[in-house]
Amino acid sequence: MKRQNFLKAAVTAAGMLLLSQTAAMAQAEWPNKPVRVVVPFPAGGSADLVARQVAQHLSTAFGQQFIVDNRAGAGGNIGTDAVAKAAPDGYTLGLSTSGPLANNKSLYKTMPFDAQKDLTPIALVGEIPLVIVVNPGVKAASLKEFVAASKAVPGSSSAGHPGNGTIGHLALESFKTTTGAATQAVPYKGDTPAMTDLLGGSIQSVFAPVTPFIQNIQAGKLRALAVTSARRFPGLPNVPTALEQGVDLEATVWFAFVGPAGLPKNVVTKLNQEVNKYTSSAEGRAKFAQFALVSANGGPEALGTLMNAEAAKWKKIVEAAKISLE
Numbered sequence: 001m002k003r004q005n006f007l008k009a010a011v012t013a014a015g016m017l018l019l020s021q022t023a024a025m026a027q028a029e030w031p032n033k034p035v036r037v038v039v040p041f042p043a044g045g046s047a048d049l050v051a052r053q054v055a056q057h058l059s060t061a062f063g064q065q066f067i068v069d070n071r072a073g074a075g076g077n078i079g080t081d082a083v084a085k086a087a088p089d090g091y092t093l094g095l096s097t098s099g100p101l102a103n104n105k106s107l108y109k110t111m112p113f114d115a116q117k118d119l120t121p122i123a124l125v126g127e128i129p130l131v132i133v134v135n136p137g138v139k140a141a142s143l144k145e146f147v148a149a150s151k152a153v154p155g156s157s158s159a160g161h162p163g164n165g166t167i168g169h170l171a172l173e174s175f176k177t178t179t180g181a182a183t184q185a186v187p188y189k190g191d192t193p194a195m196t197d198l199l200g201g202s203i204q205s206v207f208a209p210v211t212p213f214i215q216n217i218q219a220g221k222l223r224a225l226a227v228t229s230a231r232r233f234p235g236l237p238n239v240p241t242a243l244e245q246g247v248d249l250e251a252t253v254w255f256a257f258v259g260p261a262g263l264p265k266n267v268v269t270k271l272n273q274e275v276n277k278y279t280s281s282a283e284g285r286a287k288f289a290q291f292a293l294v295s296a297n298g299g300p301e302a303l304g305t306l307m308n309a310e311a312a313k314w315k316k317i318v319e320a321a322k323i324s325l326e
Helices: 002-028 046-062 074-084 098-107 143-152 167-179 191-200 211-218 265-280 282-289 300-321
Strands: 035-039 066-070 092-097 119-134 157-161 183-187 205-209 223-227 252-260
Touching: 035 046, 035 074, 046 066, 046 092, 046 119, 046 252, 046 265, 046 282, 074 092, 074 098, 074 119, 074 252, 092 098, 092 119, 098 167, 098 252, 098 300, 119 143, 119 167, 119 211, 119 265, 119 300, 143 157, 143 223, 157 167, 157 191, 167 183, 167 205, 167 300, 191 205, 191 211, 205 211, 211 223, 252 265, 252 300, 265 282
Parallel strands: 035 066, 035 092, 157 183, 157 205
Antiparallel strands: 092 252, 119 205, 119 223, 119 252
């Protein structure tokens, strides 16, 4: 009996060893089949374009297809939730943004996932800064003058933003809190209708991502008072940042690769290296610049830190302004 028990234990141990070796080999060989990249926004938008460009690079680098899967809805929550609930095997990834990865946690009363617990940070891809832009009829030439003018005649200053809970809305509320500007917030359904009213003079300013405004700013039809990134935006190098003008406001839309919680470390490392390789390349920077995305790079730990910091920062603004999307 003892001999039989010994043989049985030996066979079991050998089987477990074989399974562990097989699992390790499977991880080492990743990817050995197509990888799905979930984008939680519609096709044709900036997140979709970013995902497709990086996915093409990853397909070439790894010799497997990285296929973009658009799962739009609920401010990016639906698609990002699909990533959070996927098997952590490296074959379902997400290209998401600062909304579902940080801001939405405070904007929605109920969230289907917790970005800090249910996702694995992989790599920051880049960011699009916001711009504070005014109609040329507004005499203010700086943020200081803009704030002073709004205080001089309360109610005379109005600022549009792309919609309730958008980063433009949050930035505007933060600006008002920081500076005491007496500016009335005017919500729109997107950047384009806000810009149309700004060009027509119906509103005095807009707080929104810079991308759709660049052409009119360069043509002199609109005037940019500031960008809200940490450094000046290369597409508008003569426009100072809000920080340069003494206004503590930093707000961008950032894009990042994430996976389900528990993603194998070797998969995270491989992906991070290849994403960074692309975002640091001349080709990557040039393609991103077409829609005002400034490329970024760094390790997964840095992305995790960013997600936590941004969630905490915007939570204060959301609560103070009583903003809710439900």
